[in-house]
Amino acid sequence: MSASSQRTGIRLFAYMTQVVMLIVWVANMAYPAWRPWPVLLPFTLLLLGQAYLHTQVQRAAERRWGWQYLMIQSLLALALVLVAGRGLLLEALFAALAGETIGLVQGWRGRAAGLGVVVGTWALATGLTSGLEALLFQLPFVLVALAFASVYVLVFLRQEEQRQRAERLLGELEVAHRQLRNYARQVEELSVTQERQRMARELHDTLAQGLAGLIMQLEAVDELLDRGDADRARTIIHRSMDRTRKTLAEARATIQALRLPMERGDLVEEIRRELDRLGQEAAVQTLLDLGPGEITAAPDIALQLYRIAQEGFSNVQRHAQATQVTVRLWTEDGRIHLSIRDDGVGFDTSVRAPGHFGLTGIGERVMLAGGSWSLTSRPGEGTELHVRLPQQSSRQEGSL
DSSP states (O other), X not given: OOHHHHHHHHHHHHHHHHHHHHHHHHHHHSSSSOOOHHHHHHHHHHHHHHHHHHHTHHXXXXXXXXXXXXXXXXXXXXXXXXXXXXXXXTHHHHHHHHHHHHHHSOSHHHHHHHHHHHHHHHHHHHHHHHOHHHHHHHHHHHHHHHHHHHHHHHHHHHHHHHHHHHHHHHHHHHHHHHHHHHHHHHHHHHHHHHHHXXXXXXXXXXXXXXXXXXXXXXXXXXXXXXHTOHHHHHHHHHHHHHHHHHHHHHHHHHHHHSSOOOOTTHHHHHHHHHXXXXXXXXXXXXXXXEOSSOOOOOHHHHHHHHHHHHHHHHHIIIIIOOSEEEEEEEEETTEEEEEEEEOSOOOOTTOOOTTOOHHHHHHHHHHHXXXXXXXXXXXXXXXXXXXXXXXXXXXXXXXX
């Protein structure tokens, strides 16, 4: 039982005792006629002292002076009975003490002992003023009254405890609600950041790669024109025009939907088309090795793998100076594998040139798809990119 619920119950019970004590004073001093001053004055002073102590019951509970309070109040009640003699409603004083005992004393053994003190004090007072016969006659009624007061306070304290527990729970729920709102705001901010990163990847995979390829082809055209080979230059210009149209179409699709439509059966054909274009534009031999396993993947996984292949091919064209590129695509244990290997100049994988975001974009795509990847390369020994993605999405990524 919480201390606050006890204090509340004790305080309210103390207010009730003030009314009871006023009734006791009127009943004992006005019946059968107004008592003489030798009785009225000490009875009134003792009752006022007990009433004042009832107002201090909360402080006694806070300072753990329950037993001291109970003993002093019991002595005052005994003195009141002795002064009034065979008075009226004096048992109510002990009923009030019994109720306060429940709130002041902890544990059922302590409360039983406290109630024993109250009952013993009443028995002593009644035996001294009314005799043993009256004591035995009144005992059952007094016990019922004390039990009623004790049960009333006990039930009230239990209800108060439940009410305060509900208030604490409500407060905790309000705090949790505020935390959830803060978390939702953080998730929204994180989603915006991820969306910006994704847009950067998509624009890099369309505009940046397309423009980089176009620049290389225009440089080749310029060189051919210097040689006077107009026919071959015209052929490259036509390829550049085709590539520019496709890049523009992909850029528009990226801006409008930020997603390239990719069905299960399109993945192999799209990678084959990109590989053929690499062979034509970079003048390298290409090989596409399919299997083992059925080359299928969920649309979002296929999209990520396609974008990774685009970036890999772009890196080969711009940096590898390769003569042969081998691409393997296979499935194993529920994962789809993509390997791109070239026989180019290679590089030191521990050094990343600033301003080049291709490998960073590959890493982000692999992470979003729940896969893994590795890059193996040494200067003069070529490069191999190996990507492993699950064939089915492990989570819904509406922003892919």
